[in-house]
Amino acid sequence: MHDKLITLKEITKVFRVGEENFTALNGINLQIESGAFMSFVGPSGSGKTTLLNLIGGLDVPTTGDIFFKHTKLSSMNRIQMAKYRRENIGFIFQTYNLLPVYSVYENVLFPLLLNGSKEKDARERVMNIVSKVGLSDQIKKKPSQLSGGQCQRVAIARALVKDPLLILADEPTANLDSKNSLQILELMSDLNEQYKAAVVFSTHDEKVTRYVRREVGLEDGEIISDKQ
């Protein structure tokens, strides 16, 4: 039995678009357990990214409450939200967003430095995670010298290195070919088993849905399915 990591209660998110209100999420109730490996699936505009934003503490709901374990996110201020993200959340982006002037090693090291670690104390941890994603021989290379698949591996290592409880991955395979996509998904699945960090994808890639253990379907801001 897994603990509840994230709980969403009656979440609504309304955006002001010009003179009109646009409801991106409507009455969402959802629980995400520790160690989950799941995806939000749906067409563009269904509310996948908005949901990731709310869970990741990048935005606040219009109504409803989000709990991280037993802490209410909506009662946090901007600085507390930043701390919540820094300590608990790892992000993986579709376009990798690696820092171009830094090497593989330095890109992975970066979140640990943000958390206040010293470089010499973090070295072993970084080397270990880089080895886990299979890039030990590329450690000194810059992102421009790597393939798309390798860049996404670096992004995964960067998300995992601070040992977060939750990783949010927005369309992580969208920029990769089939072979690389499958390799990345297998890697993430393995790491999910090893590190026990919950992984939440937002995707409409069918390959992803074959790997996840739970698939939440979204349409027009509402949950239309929740398959285990």
Next chain:
Amino acid sequence: MILFLFRGILRDKSRFLFPFSVVTIGVALVVSLVGFMEGVFMGMIDMTAKLNAGHLRLVNKPFYDEEHLHPLDRALAAQKQTRLWLEKNSSPKIEWSPRIRWGALIDVPNANGDTKSQTPVVGMALDLKSPNSSEVRRLQLDKSLVKGQLPRHFNEMLMGSSLANDLEVDLGQLVTVIGQSFDGGLVADNYVVVGLVKFGITAMDKKMVLIDLTDAQSTFYMENMVTDWLGYLPSFLSFDYYRIAKKNINSKLNTWMKNPPKDWAKDDQPIAISILDQQNMKSMVTTFTIIKSSVVGIFTFLMILVLWNAGVLSGIHRYGEMGLRLAFGESHWKLILTLGIEGLFIGILGSLVGCIFGGSFTWYLQEVGLNMGDTFAKSGLMINDVVRARVTLGGFVQGIVPGIFASVVGTLVASLAIFKRSESNLFRELEAG
């Protein structure tokens, strides 16, 4: 973290080289300009002080009020007593030198004893004969002598080289000084020209003659009398010190005047003035300070403007990095702080390199100088023909402080846009690449 960021700055030429170059060039220009301006202006102040104004000056007020007429009858008596009083009642940092400033006609006879040439001159009498004379050292008369020697005997004279040329005078020439004595009578006394001096100041070289103080006292019947006591301070002391020293002496003079030396006339009223009270120096110093501050201010403003834009460009270039750091949980304040530290780092580095370039150029102008004799020839300014810059600690400070300030402020102003960035758009922005 800071070291990590510095590593990034140094690797990313597009975000390092431009602001670094701006700071370096700006600081080098400010250091050079300030050094040059300080050199020219302070050189003029120093020269004026050494030649005839002193940093401080004790003078009889009736003489000072009409000094363009050289009214020797208003000179101050009791020379020895006055020296003792000054040494006792003023700062030990001040070195006092008595002078007589006089005006007369110089008549140059030909072989028959008839007038060959004649001209009015500006005369200064000072201690030229004492061994280790502080006046000779201060005016660097040894170096200024282009021909002949310093006076050693009774009634010997130094003459400006251009003046000697105009009067067709050479060494050994007997000339007659025709003027007015202390008591208003006509005096005519012979002097032998034993040296020709060139101060490099056109106004002086064309008009001035120097004689020993004791000879002047004899010629003008001024035993134990001088027109001026010039006080000299170490050059590192500021104008503020002159003002304080002047105030201090004047307050003590008031007490002394209650029981003055018996040789003083009833209406004698010695006053202390500083160089700033003479020859319009105060307004010149004010103008100079305003110009110098304006130059530094304009350069600082321009640097801020350019560095602000450089910061905006860098912000665009690093848009992804900033978004990523916000998403990863770095607070807006910390992000701006690190950018400020980056600005500080570039500011310090640029300022140091700028100081090396600017300082080297200033040092070159200090050692070699710039000959502007043709420009100054008709100006009458008490300024050396060869103007020199001056390497000073203040010059470097006036370059470094604006350099660092501009770099930090420019970066911070540019980074204020970070506050406007909403975290809720980060996913969308970062995915847009």
